[in-house]
Amino acid sequence: MNSMDRMAAVAATEFRLAFRNRWVLLSTLAFTLFALALAFLGSGPSGALKADALTLTAASLSTLTVYLVPLMALLVSYDSIAGEIERGTLALVLATPLKRGELVVAKFLGHLAVLAMAIAIGYGIAGAVIAGVHGADDAGLVAWGRLLVTAVLLGAVFIALGMALSSLPRQAGTAAALAIGAWLILVVLYDLALLGAVIVDQGGMFTKTVFPALVLANPGDAFRLYNLALIEANAPIAGLDGLARTLPFPVSSAFVVLVLWLFAGLAVAWALTRRIRP
Amino acid sequence: MTDAILTVEELTIRFGAVTALDGVSLSVAPGERVALLGHNGAGKSTLFKTVLGFLQPAGGRLSIVDAAPGSNVARRAVSYLPEQVVFPKALTGAEVLTHFARLKGVAPKAALPLLEVVGIADAAGRAVGTYSKGMRQRLCLAQALIGTPRLLLLDEPTSGLDPISRREFYTVLEASARAGTAVLLSSHSLSEIENRIDRIAILAKGQLRAEGSLADLSRGAGLPIRIHVEAAEGRVEAVHAHLGGERVNGRSVVLTCRAEDKVGALTSLAALGSDVTDIDIALPDLDDVYRHYSVPIVEGAAQ
Numbered sequence: 001m002n003s004m005d006r007m008a009a010v011a012a013t014e015f016r017l018a019f020r021n022r023w024v025l026l027s028t029l030a031f032t033l034f035a036l037a038l039a040f041l042g043s044g045p046s047g048a049l050k051a052d053a054l055t056l057t058a059a060s061l062s063t064l065t066v067y068l069v070p071l072m073a074l075l076v077s078y079d080s081i082a083g084e085i086e087r088g089t090l091a092l093v094l095a096t097p098l099k100r101g102e103l104v105v106a107k108f109l110g111h112l113a114v115l116a117m118a119i120a121i122g123y124g125i126a127g128a129v130i131a132g133v134h135g136a137d138d139a140g141l142v143a144w145g146r147l148l149v150t151a152v153l154l155g156a157v158f159i160a161l162g163m164a165l166s167s168l169p170r171q172a173g174t175a176a177a178l179a180i181g182a183w184l185i186l187v188v189l190y191d192l193a194l195l196g197a198v199i200v201d202q203g204g205m206f207t208k209t210v211f212p213a214l215v216l217a218n219p220g221d222a223f224r225l226y227n228l229a230l231i232e233a234n235a236p237i238a239g240l241d242g243l244a245r246t247l248p249f250p251v252s253s254a255f256v257v258l259v260l261w262l263f264a265g266l267a268v269a270w271a272l273t274r275r276i277r278p
Numbered sequence: 279m280t281d282a283i284l285t286v287e288e289l290t291i292r293f294g295a296v297t298a299l300d301g302v303s304l305s306v307a308p309g310e311r312v313a314l315l316g317h318n319g320a321g322k323s324t325l326f327k328t329v330l331g332f333l334q335p336a337g338g339r340l341s342i343v344d345a346a347p348g349s350n351v352a353r354r355a356v357s358y359l360p361e362q363v364v365f366p367k368a369l370t371g372a373e374v375l376t377h378f379a380r381l382k383g384v385a386p387k388a389a390l391p392l393l394e395v396v397g398i399a400d401a402a403g404r405a406v407g408t409y410s411k412g413m414r415q416r417l418c419l420a421q422a423l424i425g426t427p428r429l430l431l432l433d434e435p436t437s438g439l440d441p442i443s444r445r446e447f448y449t450v451l452e453a454s455a456r457a458g459t460a461v462l463l464s465s466h467s468l469s470e471i472e473n474r475i476d477r478i479a480i481l482a483k484g485q486l487r488a489e490g491s492l493a494d495l496s497r498g499a500g501l502p503i504r505i506h507v508e509a510a511e512g513r514v515e516a517v518h519a520h521l522g523g524e525r526v527n528g529r530s531v532v533l534t535c536r537a538e539d540k541v542g543a544l545t546s547l548a549a550l551g552s553d554v555t556d557i558d559i560a561l562p563d564l565d566d567v568y569r570h571y572s573v574p575i576v577e578g579a580a581q
Contacts, residue, residue, distance in 0.1 A: 002383050005380055005383070006380060006381050006383070008380070009376075009377055009380035009381055010377075010381070013366075013369070013373075013377050016368075016369070016373070017366055017368055017369070020368035020369075021368055087363065087364040087365075088360050088361075088362045088363035088364060089363055089364070089365065089366075091327075091330070091332070091358065091360050091363075092358060092360055092363055092378075092421070093381065094330070094332070095330050095353065095356065095357070095358035095431075096353060096378065096381040096382050097350060097353045097354055097381065097382065097383060098381050277327070277332050277333060278327075278332055
C-alpha cells in the first residue's frame with residue numbers, strides 16, 4: 001500500500017496547489033461564463049424547434065468545448081515535469097522511493113481531479129440555470145450529461161499530452177511553448193487543413209474515404225463528432241441532418257478514439273520521464 | 279561483506295566524450311562525515327547523481343548498504359539535499375515536510391518535529407514563499423532528515439547561509455552522525471568544514487586526488503608547521519641562538535618545521551624552560567592543503 005500512499009501524496013499536493021494559485025476558481029468561472037453566454041446570448045433557445053434549450057446549448061457548447069477544455073488541460077499540465085526539473089524538486093522527489101510511473105499517474109490524477117471539478121461545477125451551474133429558465137426534457141439532460149462526461153475525457157487526453165510535452169524540455173518556458181503549439185496544431189490548424197483539402201478535392205476520393213478517418217483521428221473532432229451525432233440521433237437539429245447516418249463507422253468508435261489517445265498520451269509521458277536525468 | 283554504507287569502486291561516468299568521473303574509489307562508514315571538495319565541474323554533483331541512481335556508470339561499481347543505486351533498498355537508505363531547490367511557494371513548511379514524509383513512507387507526525395530540530399517550528403504554518411533563503415535551506419535539511427536516513431547526501435548544503443545558521447547546521451549534522459548516519463557532503467568553503475568532518479576527499483577533473491583526515495592530508499602535502507615562540511623579557515637572543523628560525527618583532531621567534539619534526543622541535547623548546555613564555559602552533563589549514571592537491575591540476579588543464 002506504500003505505492004498508493006505515495007501517489008495519493010503527489011495527487012493531493014497537485015490538487016492543493018491548484019486551489020492555492022486560484023487555478024480552480026479561474027477555470028470554473030471560465031467554464032460557467034462560456035456555457036451561460038452560449039445559452040443566453042447565442043442562437044440557442046428557439047421555440048420553433050422540437051429540441052429543448054438544454055439539447056441545443058449542448059450542441060453548440062460541444063463545439064466551444066473543443067477549444068476551451070484542451071487549452072485549460074494543457075495550462076494545468078505543461079509545468080508538471082519540466083517545472084520540477086527547473087526548480088530542482090524532481091531530483092528530490094525521485095531520490096525518494098517514488099517510481100517515475102507512479103509520479104506520472106499521480107500527477108495526472110491530481111490534474112484531472114482539478115479539471116473535472118472545474119468542468120462539473122461550471123457546466124453544472126450553467127445546465128441548472130438553463131433548465132431552470134427554459135425547462136428540460138430527458139433527452140436534454142442526457143445530452144448535457146454526455147457532454148460533461150466526454151468533456152472530462154477530452155480534458156484527460158490533453159492533460160496526458162501536456163505531461164508528455166512537459167517531459168521533453170528542461171525548462172518550464174519551453175514546455176509552455178510546446179503546449180501552445182500542440183493546441184494550435186491539434187485544435188485549430190488541423191481542422192483548417194482538412195477544410196482546405198475538402199474544398200480543393202470538391203467531393204472526390206479524399207472527401208469520401210480519407211477525410212472521415214482523419215476527422216475521427218483527431219481527439220477534438222472525435223469528441224465533437226460523438227456528441228453531435230448522438231444529439232442528432234435523438235433530436236434532429238437543423239444543420240446536422242443525417243450526420244450519424246452518413247458516418248462510415250459507428251458513433252462509438254469516436255469514444256474509443258478518445259480512450260486510445262488517453263492511454264497513448266500517458267504511455268508516451270511515462271516513456272519520456274524514464275529518460276530524464278534530473 | 280562490507281560494513282560501509284556507501285562503497286564506490288573505480289567509478290567512471292562519461293557524458294559523450296567527456297569523462298566526468300574517472301576511476302573514483304571512496305567509502306563512507308556509519309557515523310562518518312566525509313567532505314567532498316573540488317572546483318566547479320570537478321564531478322561532485324555527478325557522483326551524487328550516480329549514488330541516487332540517476333546516472334549509469336561506464337565502469338566500476340557503486341553500492342549503498344550493499345544494494346544497487348536507485349533500487350528500493352538504496353532509495354530508502356539515502357536522503358538527498360540538492361544544491362538548488364525551490365519548493366512550491368504556496369505550500370507551508372509543514373505541508374512540504376508532510377509531502378516528503380509520505381513519499382518516504384514515514385508518518386507525517388514523526389517527521390514534523392524535525393522543523394523544531396532545524397529551528398523553523400515557528401514558521402511551520404507559513405507559506406514557503408515568505409521564507410528567507412536560510413529558512414528554506416533549513417526546511418531542505420529537515421526534509422533530508424526525515425526517517426533517519428542511513429546515508430545523507432548534501433550537495434553544497436551551506437551555500438548562502440550566515441555563519442550562525444552554518445554552525446547550527448553542523449550541530450544538527452553532528453547529532454545525525456552520532457546516531458549512526460553516514461554523511462557525504464560537498465563544499466567549496468574549505469575553512470568552514472575543517473573541524474566538522476572526519477575525512478576529506480579532494481576531486482579535481484573527475485579524479486580523486488587525495489583522501490584522508492586533515493592531518494593525513496597535511497602530512498602528505500608536506501606543508502610546513504609554524505611554531506611561534508614568545509621569549510621572556512630580554513631572552514630572545516638566547517632563544518634564537520638555541521632554536522634557530524626567524525626573529526620577529528623583538529620578542530618572538532618563528533620556527534617552521536615539517537610535521538614529523540614537530541615533536542623534536544617541541545622537545546628542544548621545553549629545554550629552554552622559563553626563557554619561553556608562550557608557544558603557538560599553526561598547522562597548515564585546509565585552504566593550504568586543498569590548494570596543494572587541486573590547484574596545480576586545474577592550472578595544468580587550463581594551458
